[in-house]
Structures are given as C-alpha cells and as structure tokens.
Amino acid sequence: MYQIDAFTHERFKGNPAAVVPLDRWLSDAQMQAIAAENNLSETAFFVREADGAFHIRWFSPLAEIDFCGHATLASAFVIIEQRIAAAPLTFRAAAVGDIGVVRRADGLLEMSFPNRAPEPVAEPPQALLDALNLAPECVLRNRQAWFVVYSSEEQVRAAAPDLQALKVLAPLDVVVTAPGSQQDFTSRYFWPANGGDEDPVTGSIHAGLVPYWAARLGKSSLVALQASRRSGLLYCRVEDDRVFVAGAVVQYLQGQIEI
Template identity: 35%
Template structure:
C-alpha cells in the first residue's frame, strides 16, 4: 500500500528553517504501531497522521520517533497548511482536529495559520537539579508544568550560548526542559526546547511549549500578547495571544517535499 506523505517547515516562510514535520493523510485506519514505525522512519521531531471524518473535520495524532505525544503545535500547523494548499479544505473554512488534547480549531488568517490551543498552566518552583544555573548560565526564574520545566535565563544572549549535556538533561527531566528569556526590540521573548527523552535533543520550534510560556510570562509581567522567537539553529517565530484558558498561535509554513511511503 502507498501512503502519501509531505514534509512541511512550520513557523517560517523560508525553506529549510523553522520546524519540519511530516504529514500523512491516511486513506483509512492505521494501527498506532504502524504510525510509530513511520514516525521513526521519518525521524523528524513529529510526524502527524490525519484521518478525515467530515468535510472539515479530521482525527489528528502526533508521534515523535519514540512515542506518541499529547500536543504538538508545529505539526498541527503543518497539517492545516497541507490541507489548505492541497485544497482538501477551502482556505475560507475552519478546520477541526480531534486530538488527545481535545478539539483544536485552526483557520487561515491573511496568509498565516491561526491555531486555537489550550493554555498549559505553570507553577513557580525551583528545579531539583537545575536550581541555580543551566550548563553555566544563571537561572533567574523557573516553573514546572506537566512533564516539563521552564527555566528563565538572564538574557537572550545567554540562552543562545547554552550547550547542554543531553545525558544529564535526560536524567533530570521527564519529557523536556524549556529555557526562556526576555527579548529585545524584535521579539518579546526567546526560547529553546530540549527533549532527549522524547527522542528530540533540541526541537527547532515548539508550539506546545509556547502554550506554557505565555502563561509563565503573563504571570510574571501581565502580558497577553507576545511575539516569540525560538533560537534553535533552524530558528522560527510565532505570535501568541492569551484569551482566557486558550492560546491563539499564529505562524507561517512552507512545503518542502512530497512523495509516497510503501507500507
């Protein structure tokens, strides 16, 4: 059987930057074991699997090379972008994705993909191992969230200099660690995300992490809108808006590859 698959760079409009995701629109049901094998073969931070259930309704699942995850921003953006550019769904229509994190609504707004995601609550507390510094860089604030930690560094320059030892990160984290800092005249906040226990040493641009980062920075500074930059080697950016218990995430995408898998 042949399965169509595309690779899309999310949170960017420049090829070979942002966060690449593989997107597979399934012609019918596929066992989760098969999805995991495909995700391992694609070896990207996430592979998204879509199954159409209505004109603009889809089941959506996300897999890293090692496990299924509950929420993924860039692969959701990539999935919606693929559905629009391949004209599976008209650009004027809103898409509903049925996921492990509930129904996610996504639409096209002036050339950008706007996603309606759940807010991820954070709790101010010190990390049991990385309490004062993170691989030589001073920590000035920290918070926990489900499966992850946020560590705030003094400046975006220090954030960019961090060179983690991934075996230590894996020992002292569940899913991963988000590092963040205040931004500059270009962006309100900077961040990076490390998740060796998910099979992703460093994720290029992470939508779900920003559902927690906007909670962290809102509690710290009261902001409800942020221009965010993720300072990985591939780099990417997004716009965030906090609305109650939801987060609107806006970003762009570009298609890189399309083909078929023989399964």
C-alpha cells in the same frame, strides 16, 4: 506524505514536520516506524471524522507525543492546500481536546490551544540544576516541561545543558526562556528523552510560555523567537483560557510512502 517547514516563510528554517493524511488508521507500530524513518521532530497522521473534525496523532522518532503544535500547523496547511477541507478547521487529540485553526487576514495560520501556564517551583530538582551550564533566574513547570527562566536572550543562546543528564527528568522536557532582544521573548527547547536533542521550533510549549510572558510583560499579544539553529517566529496572544499561536508555513516535499 508531505514535508512542511513550520513557523517560517523560508525553506530550511522553522521546524520540519511530515504529514501523512489517512483514510483509516495504520497500526501504532507502522506509524512509529514511519516516524523513525522520517527522523523529523514529528510526523503527524490524521483521519477525518464523521463530524468533519480531524483526529490527529503525532509521533517523534522515539514515541507517540501527546501535543505538537508545528505538525498541527503543517497538517492544517496540507488540508487547506490540497483542498481536503477549507478553513476553519478542527483537530481532535486525545490529550489536548479540540484545536481550532483559522487563516488570518495576513495569511498566517493560527491555532487555538488550551492555556497551560506554568507554576513556580520553590525547589527545582537538583538533576535539572546540575544539567544546566548557567544558573537560572527561576524555574517553573507545567505538565509538559521544566521552564528555566534567564534574564537575557544571550543566556538562552548560550545555554548548553547536559542532554544525557536531562533524560533523567523524563517524561518532562526542558525549555529555557528569557526576554527577547527584538521580539517579546525567546526560547529554546530540549527533549532528549522524548524526541531529540533540541527541537527547532516548538508550538506546543508556547501554550505555557505565552501566558507566562503575557503576565510578566503586561501584554496579551506577543511575538516569540525560538532561537534554535533553524529558528522560527511565532505570533501569539492570550484570551481567557485559550492561547493562540500563529505562524507561516512553506512546503518542502511531496512524496509517496511504500509499506
């Protein structure tokens, strides 16, 4: 098992993910138990398929997750650094399809996601509004989360939603977002129903955040800050029906699991 800090150049920042390369699948119960034992946002497991692609699955401490960006970035790093395969790579996930990963000229690893732009919501659920400590500018949603839009980064940093109340919104999570003070936009991600209180850096939600902010700001390439306690930077762009999210990674741990 490898533990990788994703979307950062510094250890103890970004989002830590566990990566477990497999020759064959463990049982679902075993993978969930390993993820719970790790107690990280996600543990990624992958098996190489006959065509060279890597079938990937992600588990939070609570459940299997449909889509995870930072653990995919971490898995790509392990595959390349351990010489399992060379970039470009293809990951295959049941709910997302193929995710391509390339190494950019600047050394960052860049993932290709489906475009999951959120849609405006005329009447947000009262449970969401009641759980927020600050009234939003507007609310949108996609298949993953409610998008709560504020006018300033300071409001995003000050957000303190009632996490217990957010659980009633399951299976959707909640992302709060605003224009950035130094980057193009900033966000924080809360998911008490699916994984934990606040996710440090969430690659997958940028499949929705990037097209929203690209349209609002009138630009196709953006830099994003996820303003959690650990924080992380994501380098993003939109091309047609794909969203590209790049970041740095650094290894923290290499170990062996006994089951």
